[in-house]
Structure formats: C-alpha cells, structure tokens
Amino acid sequence: MTSYKLLLLLLFLSISGCATNPVTGEKQLILMSEDKEMAMGDACYPVYTQGSNGLFQDKDLQSYVNQIGKKLAQKSHRPQLNYEFNVVNTSVINAYALPGGKISITRGLLNLMENEDQLSGVLGHEIGHVAAKHVAAGYTRSVLTNFGLSLLDTVMSAKEIKYREYYNTAAGLAATLIVMKYSRDQEREADTLGMEYMVKAGYNPQGFVQSMQTLESLSQKEPSRLEVMFQSHPMSLERIENAKAQIQANFATLSLTAFQRDEFQKNTNYLKKVGLAYKQYDQAEELIKKEKFDEAVSLLKSALDIAPDEALIHTTLSAAYFAEKKYDAAMDEIESSLAIYPDLFMSRFLSGFIFHTINEFETSIAQLKTADNLVPDNVNVIFYLGCNYEKLKEIAVAAKYYKRLLQLTTKGEKALYAYQRLCEWGYIRGK
Numbered sequence: 001m002t003s004y005k006l007l008l009l010l011l012f013l014s015i016s017g018c019a020t021n022p023v024t025g026e027k028q029l030i031l032m033s034e035d036k037e038m039a040m041g042d043a044c045y046p047v048y049t050q051g052s053n054g055l056f057q058d059k060d061l062q063s064y065v066n067q068i069g070k071k072l073a074q075k076s077h078r079p080q081l082n083y084e085f086n087v088v089n090t091s092v093i094n095a096y097a098l099p100g101g102k103i104s105i106t107r108g109l110l111n112l113m114e115n116e117d118q119l120s121g122v123l124g125h126e127i128g129h130v131a132a133k134h135v136a137a138g139y140t141r142s143v144l145t146n147f148g149l150s151l152l153d154t155v156m157s158a159k160e161i162k163y164r165e166y167y168n169t170a171a172g173l174a175a176t177l178i179v180m181k182y183s184r185d186q187e188r189e190a191d192t193l194g195m196e197y198m199v200k201a202g203y204n205p206q207g208f209v210q211s212m213q214t215l216e217s218l219s220q221k222e223p224s225r226l227e228v229m230f231q232s233h234p235m236s237l238e239r240i241e242n243a244k245a246q247i248q249a250n251f252a253t254l255s256l257t258a259f260q261r262d263e264f265q266k267n268t269n270y271l272k273k274v275g276l277a278y279k280q281y282d283q284a285e286e287l288i289k290k291e292k293f294d295e296a297v298s299l300l301k302s303a304l305d306i307a308p309d310e311a312l313i314h315t316t317l318s319a320a321y322f323a324e325k326k327y328d329a330a331m332d333e334i335e336s337s338l339a340i341y342p343d344l345f346m347s348r349f350l351s352g353f354i355f356h357t358i359n360e361f362e363t364s365i366a367q368l369k370t371a372d373n374l375v376p377d378n379v380n381v382i383f384y385l386g387c388n389y390e391k392l393k394e395i396a397v398a399a400k401y402y403k404r405l406l407q408l409t410t411k412g413e414k415a416l417y418a419y420q421r422l423c424e425w426g427y428i429r430g431k
C-alpha cells in the first residue's frame with residue numbers, strides 16, 4: 001500500500017466520536033476531527049481538481065474567485081479552516097466542497113453567472129455545507145464505499161480499441177466527483193447559511209435566488225446538463241420560494257446592495273470569450289465517443305482558432321489524431337498542450353501513452369511518472385510504466401509496477417497480464 005492510500009485509509013478509520021456542530025451547537029456524531037478533515041481536504045483537492053480537467057488557466061480569475069470565497073468564509077461559522085476556492089475546467093455544471101473548506105466551481109457553472117452576487121450565492125451555499133459539517137459527515141460515508149471503485153473502472157477489456165483507454169482514464173476520475181448526496185434538509189440549511197454569509201460579506205442575497213432561477217430554467221430546457229449538480233444538490237422550486245421568503249423575513253429591513261457587475265465582468269471576460277470554443281469542444285467529445293474522429297478534428301481545430309491557449313482543447317485534439325493513428329500530429333498537439341499547462345494529468349498520461357505506442361519507452365516512462373505524481377495510483381499509468389520497463393528488459397522494475405497494479409486491482413485484462421508476467425518471472429507461484 002502506498003503512503004497516499006495509507007493516509008486516506010487512516011483518515012477514514014480514525015473516528016473521533018462526538019463533536020459539537022458549529023452551526024446548531026448540538027452534539028452530533030462527526031466521523032472526523034477538524035484536523036483530519038483539513039488533512040483529508042488537502043490530500044484530495046488536487047486529485048479532484050485533476051478529475052475535473054484541472055484548473056481553468058486564468059490566474060486572475062482564479063484569484064478573483066478565491067478572494068470572494070475567502071471573504072464569505074470569514075463570515076461563516078467556521079472561519080478558522082484553510083479555505084481554498086478554484087475554477088475547474090469542465091463544462092459540467094457543478095460546484096462542490098471537500099472536507100476542510102476546499103471548494104470548486106466549474107467553468108460550466110461560472111459561465112452561467114452574470115454578477116458577483118450570483119457567484120457569491122453559489123460559493124456561500126457550498127461554504128454552508130462545510131460550516132454545518134455536511135461535508136465531513138457525508139464524505140466519510142460515501143468515500144468509504146466509493147473510493148477505489150473508480151480505479152477498478154479504469155481497467156478495460158482488451159477488446160476495446162486503444163483510444164478508449166485515454167477517455168476511460170479521464171472518465172474514471174470524473175466518476176469519483178459525485179461525492180455528496182445532500183438531503184433536502186441539508187440543502188435548506190446550506191441555502192440559509194449561504195445567504196447569511198452573503199449579507200455579512202456585503203452581497204445581495206437576491207443574487208442567490210437569481211443563480212437558482214438560472215439553474216431551474218436551464219433544467220427545463222436542457223435537463224441533462226444539470227444531472228450531476230442535482231444529484232448532489234437536490235433542486236426544487238420550493239428551495240427558490242424558501243430563499244425568497246427568508247430574504248423577506250430576515251433581510252427586508254436592510255437596504256440591499258446593488259448587484260456587483262463590473263469586477264465580475266472584467267474577471268470573467270476571458271472565460272466568456274472561450275465559451276463558444278468550449279461549445280465546439282463539447283460537441284467534439286460527443287463525436288469522439290461515436291468514433292467520428294474526422295469531424296471531431298475539424299471542430300477542435302475551429303475551437304482552437306477561437307481559443308488557441310486552451311490546453312485541454314489541444315489535448316483532446318491530440319487524442320482524436322491518436323485515434324486516427326496520426327502520431328506526428330498527436331505529438332504536436334500534446335506538446336502544445338503541455339507547454340501551456342504542464343501539470344494536467346490527462347495530458348501527461350496521453351503523452352506517455354503516445355510515446356509508448358511509438359516505442360519510445362524511456363520518454364514514455366518520464367511522462368507517466370509525472371502523471372503518477374499528479375494523480376497517484378491510476379491503474380493505467382501503473383500498467384504502462386510496467387510495460388515500458390518490460391520492453392526495456394528491466395524485469396525487476398517492471399515486476400515492481402505489476403505488483404503495485406495487483407495491489408490496486410485484481411480484475412480485468414491488465415491485472416491478468418501483470419499476474420501472468422509475475423508468474424512467468426517467478427515472482428508469484430502460479431496455480
């Protein structure tokens with residue numbers, strides 16, 4: 001077991017008994033102490049960020065969102081946590097909180113927002129879940145059952161053509177993202193707390209109502225786009241009505257501030273500008289799933305005309321070229337991507353995979369080791385590290401990776417392959 005997995009396991013298993021809920025003041029069974037909660041958040045945040053296609057590459061926007069989030073968090077019932085906020089680069093419409101105050105909003109959701117008050121409504125709601133310890137409790141429960149399953153999912157049958165491995169790796173990560181299923185009571189509580197923090201931080205709580213109305217009307221038109229978000233945060237018209245009633249009851253005597261648009265528009269300018277490119281990108285992904293690579297390539301090229309600095313689009317174009325066995329073009333695109341965003345797991349993995357395919361095993365190893373540092377214990381990464389060393393006839397090192405693979409999973413073609421090699425080399429006595 002690697003130290004990373006051991007750390008997670010220890011975090012899950014150390015139960016700290018009763019603690020006082022910071023919001024209600026009541027004693028409740030909390031599975032994690034605050035220190036453990038923060039350690040868990042620190043350990044998981046980078047991996048979850050990678051699972052959501054990494055950070056949206058706009059430093060000004062990242063620090064703008066982080067600053068708004070922290071301003072709200074200072075007004076919360078748990079201001080002492082190490083809060084951190086980021087914008088992850090997925091078109092999926094979602095926002096999520098990890099234990100200890102690590103909070104992400106997706107490019108897809110931020111793209112729907114029109115002012116800072118709406119954004120603060122979304123962030124305030126997530127802070128509400130953290131403050132009321134919904135996250136710590138729920139996360140413990142769900143992670144105990146889910147963690148590791150995504151690793152199994154990434155083991156694919158040998159019949160599948162190779163490009164799928166790249167997509168399944170990404171999908172395997174994304175599948176872990178739905179960590180929470182909040183109850184309706186928890187949603188109501190987070191709504192109330194979020195609006196309270198908004199008002200204390202100088203925002204207009206109507207912004208929260210607006211953001212929910214936006215989601216609600218979009219769910220009427222394109223329900224599939226809200227699936228992920230509504231799985232964790234159950235949505236209802238009742239929530240909107242409740243929020244309105246609370247504003248009336250609690251904040252009617254305040255003179256509510258005007259909506260803050262200027263800074264928001266300035267900071268989301270680039271994100272909105274590349275919005276059209278990502279629309280094409282989303283369509284291209286659908287085409288790739290249907291194996292229509294030619295059409296995907298031309299859409300992705302057109303997306304890059306609008307947004308030439310978007311690493312994720314270069315990576316996906318690389319994958320499409322790779323599927324067409326156009327390795328030189330695939331290599332050019334992955335290099336462009338890594339030059340822009342060196343720390344995107346997906347790109348490092350794909351790069352390692354391309355180099356493996358064209359028999360450049362040493363370069364492949366370097367890429368895959370970087371990938372393994374970004375997201376530890378991914379079955380595909382470990383498997384191809386083993387394969388590369390096997391090709392280089394460094395059997396002892398290859399065996400080390402195949403053993404590590406079998407510690408992660410014993411199912412699927414890759415595990416079987418690793419098992420057979422280890423038997424053959426005398427590391428395991430076969431039946």
Ligand SMILES: [Zn+2]
Pocket residue numbers: 125129182186187190232233234
């Ligand atoms: Zn929620």
